[in-house]
Amino acid sequence: MSDVGAIIASSGCAEEYFALEDCLGEHDRDFRQCKTTMDMLKKCSEEQRLKKVQAAAALAAGGKPALAVGKQQK
Numbered sequence: 001m002s003d004v005g006a007i008i009a010s011s012g013c014a015e016e017y018f019a020l021e022d023c024l025g026e027h028d029r030d031f032r033q034c035k036t037t038m039d040m041l042k043k044c045s046e047e048q049r050l051k052k053v054q055a056a057a058a059l060a061a062g063g064k065p066a067l068a069v070g071k072q073q074k
Helices: 003-010 014-026 031-060
Strands: none
Touching: 003 014, 014 031
């Protein structure tokens, strides 16, 4: 896997990224035709960014990172 492929795979938004790539390929790279797919990638990216910020804040406060979002911790 290339460096770019590894970054995409670890981003948490690979599915959305590849959906956008597919859409752009189908529509001759016309972003206007792929707005919905692009918005999905943007939303995913923002969610992933927020998770990283929250995890960093928890570590800075001396807590445990919230790796299992939505699961109860014992």
